[in-house]
Amino acid sequence: MRGSVVRAWQRWRSRAARGALLGPLDVGLWTLPLAGYFVFPDYLVLGSQMLIAGLFALSLDLCLGYAGVVSLGHAAFFGTGAYTAGLLALHGWQEPLSGLAAAAGMAALVGYSTSFLVVDARGLSRLMVTLGIGLLLHEVANRASSVTGGTDGLSGLEPSALLGHFRFELSGKTAYVYCAGVGLSGFVLARRVVQSPFGLALRGVRENASRMPALGVPVRRRLIAVYTLAAALAGVAGALSAQTTAFVGLESLGFERSASVLIMLVLGGTGRLYGAWLGSCAFLLLQQLLSEQSPAFWQFWLGLLVVGISLFARGGLLGVFAQLRAALGARRSRRRPPTSAEAPGHGA
Amino acid sequence: MGILGVVFDGIAYGSLLFLISVGLSVTLGLMNVVNLAHGAFAMFGGYLSVWLTASWGVPFLGTLPLVLGAGAIVGAVAERLLYRRLYAASHLDQVLFTIGLTFMAVATATFFWGPTQQRVALPEFLRGQVEVFGLGLGAYRLFLVGIVIVITLALGAWIEHTRYGAQLRAAVDNPQVSAGLGIPVHRVFSAAFALGSALGALGGALGIELLGLDPNFAFEYLVYFLLVVSVGGAGSMRGTALGALVLGLSDVAGKYYVPELGGFIIYALMIVLLSLFPAGLRGRRA
Amino acid sequence: MSAALRAEGLSKHFGGFRANDAISLTLAQGARHALIGPNGAGKTTFVNLLTGVYPPSSGEVYLGAERITALSQHRRVQRGLARTFQINSLFAGLTVLESVAIAICQRRGLGGVWAREVRRFPDVEREARELLQRLRLEEEAERETRQLAYGKQRLLEVALGLATHPRVLLLDEPASGIPAAESREMFEVIAALPREVSILFIEHDMDLVFRFAERISVLVAGRLLTEGSPEQVANDARVRQVYLGEALP
Numbered sequence: 093m094r095g096s097v098v099r100a101w102q103r104w105r106s107r108a109a110r111g112a113l114l115g116p117l118d119v120g121l122w123t124l125p126l127a128g129y130f131v132f133p134d135y136l137v138l139g140s141q142m143l144i145a146g147l148f149a150l151s152l153d154l155c156l157g158y159a160g161v162v163s164l165g166h167a168a169f170f171g172t173g174a175y176t177a178g179l180l181a182l183h184g185w186q187e188p189l190s191g192l193a194a195a196a197g198m199a200a201l202v203g204y205s206t207s208f209l210v211v212d213a214r215g216l217s218r219l220m221v222t223l224g225i226g227l228l229l230h231e232v233a234n235r236a237s238s239v240t241g242g243t244d245g246l247s248g249l250e251p252s253a254l255l256g257h258f259r260f261e262l263s264g265k266t267a268y269v270y271c272a273g274v275g276l277s278g279f280v281l282a283r284r285v286v287q288s289p290f291g292l293a294l295r296g297v298r299e300n301a302s303r304m305p306a307l308g309v310p311v312r313r314r315l316i317a318v319y320t321l322a323a324a325l326a327g328v329a330g331a332l333s334a335q336t337t338a339f340v341g342l343e344s345l346g347f348e349r350s351a352s353v354l355i356m357l358v359l360g361g362t363g364r365l366y367g368a369w370l371g372s373c374a375f376l377l378l379q380q381l382l383s384e385q386s387p388a389f390w391q392f393w394l395g396l397l398v399v400g401i402s403l404f405a406r407g408g409l410l411g412v413f414a415q416l417r418a419a420l421g422a423r424r425s426r427r428r429p430p431t432s433a434e435a436p437g438h439g440a
Numbered sequence: 441m442g443i444l445g446v447v448f449d450g451i452a453y454g455s456l457l458f459l460i461s462v463g464l465s466v467t468l469g470l471m472n473v474v475n476l477a478h479g480a481f482a483m484f485g486g487y488l489s490v491w492l493t494a495s496w497g498v499p500f501l502g503t504l505p506l507v508l509g510a511g512a513i514v515g516a517v518a519e520r521l522l523y524r525r526l527y528a529a530s531h532l533d534q535v536l537f538t539i540g541l542t543f544m545a546v547a548t549a550t551f552f553w554g555p556t557q558q559r560v561a562l563p564e565f566l567r568g569q570v571e572v573f574g575l576g577l578g579a580y581r582l583f584l585v586g587i588v589i590v591i592t593l594a595l596g597a598w599i600e601h602t603r604y605g606a607q608l609r610a611a612v613d614n615p616q617v618s619a620g621l622g623i624p625v626h627r628v629f630s631a632a633f634a635l636g637s638a639l640g641a642l643g644g645a646l647g648i649e650l651l652g653l654d655p656n657f658a659f660e661y662l663v664y665f666l667l668v669v670s671v672g673g674a675g676s677m678r679g680t681a682l683g684a685l686v687l688g689l690s691d692v693a694g695k696y697y698v699p700e701l702g703g704f705i706i707y708a709l710m711i712v713l714l715s716l717f718p719a720g721l722r723g724r725r726a
Numbered sequence: 727m728s729a730a731l732r733a734e735g736l737s738k739h740f741g742g743f744r745a746n747d748a749i750s751l752t753l754a755q756g757a758r759h760a761l762i763g764p765n766g767a768g769k770t771t772f773v774n775l776l777t778g779v780y781p782p783s784s785g786e787v788y789l790g791a792e793r794i795t796a797l798s799q800h801r802r803v804q805r806g807l808a809r810t811f812q813i814n815s816l817f818a819g820l821t822v823l824e825s826v827a828i829a830i831c832q833r834r835g836l837g838g839v840w841a842r843e844v845r846r847f848p849d850v851e852r853e854a855r856e857l858l859q860r861l862r863l864e865e866e867a868e869r870e871t872r873q874l875a876y877g878k879q880r881l882l883e884v885a886l887g888l889a890t891h892p893r894v895l896l897l898d899e900p901a902s903g904i905p906a907a908e909s910r911e912m913f914e915v916i917a918a919l920p921r922e923v924s925i926l927f928i929e930h931d932m933d934l935v936f937r938f939a940e941r942i943s944v945l946v947a948g949r950l951l952t953e954g955s956p957e958q959v960a961n962d963a964r965v966r967q968v969y970l971g972e973a974l975p
Contacts, residue, residue: 162532209715217718220670221711228707289831290840296828299817307829308803308890358536388550395543402537
């Protein structure tokens with residue numbers, strides 16, 4: 093009996109190494125949020141925030157880490173999703189899961205329509221276009237205050253019970269499990285995409301975009317697709333935020349939101365999916381700890397952290413871990429005493 | 441205020457944008473560095489002017505040359521210590537680095553001056569209006585446009601007619617060949633960066649009256665400077681001037697005639713112009 | 727039977743500079759055709775025009791019987807026209823196998839598939855490994871491109887071109903930068919390609935050109951100087967003039 097369990101475990105590990113969807117490491121990592129539910133019952137609201145930010149950063153990773161498209165306006169889609177879910181809830185449609193779907197659809201629509209501008213531009217122009225789209229949407233929401241509530245935002249959103257059964261109460265338990273579930277689904281989806289032929293093509297675009305047409309790849313079409321997908325996922329994250337905090341404000345569309353998600357992703361490490369989650373948790377924890385002093389204090393250290401990352405730790409936290417692991421591995425093999433077969437004096 | 445008044449206001453606003461953005465255009469066009477911290481350099485100039493007038497009693501006009509000098513020094517030091525590492529970095533790293541710097545600058549400003557708006561006391565002759573051809577134009581705005589015209593002419597003459605100016609033009613066109621010809625490209629970069637920072641700081645001080653000054657300035661107006669440079673074309677002084685004028689006029693006209701749309705107009709205009717002219721209106725590098 | 731690839735009066739001007747001037751060239755089916763000429767003659771520009779990197783100032787390109795002048799780069803590749811680059815244009819962070827797999831997936835119509843892992847298509851991996859074997863790269867399959875020796879990278883460059891199953895393959899100085907012994911290996915690999923693939927290759931090494939080419943075109947200062955069999959070209963006085971550095975009449 094034990095032998096068959098061990099063999100099954102080994103088979104799972106080797107399948108994961110060859111690229112199966114969820115390996116033992118993944119399952120292990122995803123028990124962390126599960127553990128969090130039991131170990132930190134008073135911090136579930138922060139936990140939900142981390143999960144939402146993680147999903148948002150994950151959507152940016154698809155764009156930036158895998159396709160190489162840097163966006164300074166990704167909050168446009170987060171905000172679109174948030175306002176969609178919020179407006180639906182305010183106007184009588186309070187079912188949360190369909191609210192998510194509507195938010196994803198709306199964000200995908202906005203993403204798709206703006207993708208042409210982003211994909212055709214290069215370098216600074218592309219950066220500015222993404223920035224411009226974010227600012228534009230923020231301005232639109234600001235002006236349309238009769239619909240969006242302007243600077244006051246939308247409040248008093250009350251999602252109805254999840255799956256008809258689990259109510260969203262103040263302790264944040266349902267919200268947390270909801271966010272974890274949606275986050276996991278988003279992760280699985282992203283994982284799938286990244287391991288697919290489409291994901292491989294994206295990595296090719298990131299590594300060497302000009303070579304891709306010479307391989308027959310319609311680069312423009314691929315980039316439009318990933319940008320739309322990233323927008324949809326960001327919209328889902330925004331909707332989660334709206335539903336679990338019962339509030340949507342203009343900051344969900346603002347430059348600060350776009351800049352922070354970029355920082356979270358880079359902090360964790362781009363192009364590795366888990367970097368999005370690690371970075372978001374680390375960022376929000378630091379924010380919690382440091383802004384107790386004063387917001388300016390937090391801003392200063394955040395700035396310093398970001399400067400440090402751009403100079404010394406471009407791969408983010410995961411990059412640093414990988415380097416440490418490589419360094420430890422090298423040191424271990426150097427210190428290993430030579431076996432008798434390798435000792436000098438023995439023939440080849 | 442008739443259409444002439446709107447046009448004049450637009451020109452004044454555009455001149456200010458041009459003065460500040462010229463440094464950003466040089467950094468991007470010459471060194472290919474996306475410098476999102478340029479708003480912070482302008483903000484530095486503004487706060488320095490405030491500090492000098494408030495704590496040292498220096499009259500506002502007297503602070504201007506001091507701000508110019510300080511801006512040059514800060515720019516030179518920053519280039520030597522920090523920006524030099526960014527020349528070969530990816531756009532993402534440059535964005536991150538300069539955003540981080542800006543955060544630090546904003547936090548520092550908040551720490552020393554708090555989040556409120558700062559003011560400077562203008563000398564008597566710059567307040568109120570001046571009659572020009574039967575039109576009442578703001579005295580300060582006239583002064584501003586005058587200064588920018590003088591600086592632009594001086595800059596233009598210097599670039600066209602001096603050896604250093606020729607070196608700068610060569611380095612913008614082709615840094616590698618210039619280095620091969622013995623032009624000290626690195627020193628050209630440093631000097632250009634210092635000059636751009638100085639002008640930016642001056643613009644920040646001059647802009648207190650027009651744009652206001654609070655810690656948010658660095659981010660809030662950064663967008664406008666980036667807009668001017670990317671629409672006009674990085675590395676081209678004429679392009680930057682054109683971009684600044686276009687944006688200054690559109691913004692003022694938009695806010696005057698269609699106030700419900702607010703900033704919407706220039707963001708939309710930027711997106712449209714960038715899609716039609718990806719390298720900017722007169723740009724060489726995208 | 728139409729030619730594999732045909733250029734008719736192809737020209738490209740950059741401002742006042744005529745990089746290519748009314749070049750007409752026919753690549754026969756199954757050809758082993760070399761394009762030679764001094765540096766700066768416009769050979770790479772010509773290949774860029776053929777593959778659609780930029781549009782010609784005038785002239786037409788035909789792939790078989792089909793006019794492809796207006797087609798984008800990736801569509802030409804899908805029709806069977808592939809090229810390699812004079813300076814390696816590879817995917818530094820991807821493994822050799824992954825690089826080749828991109829082209830194979832795209833060709834098999836799997837390029838847009840996002841819901842199934844690449845590993846679920848064993849045919850792709852099998853084809854990739856067969857290709858790598860033909861190019862003597864099978865041992866490097868799992869290596870990251872940036873870790874390969876230069877000679878192996880050149881081979882990968884050719885592999886990427888072949889992975890698209892082209893009918894016509896344009897090789898831009900495939901052996902450039904490789905020491906003599908390895909470049910012979912490179913050309914043996916190329917010579918071993920089936921006759922269904924028509925090849926036009928740019929090369930500077932005259933040894934290799936005269937060993938493998940069955941037809942040679944000479945490009946000088948953007949214009950086609952002459953064309954013919956290797957013996958004809960070798961005996962052409964004008965060609966000798968160009969290569970010995972004397973001015974053209």
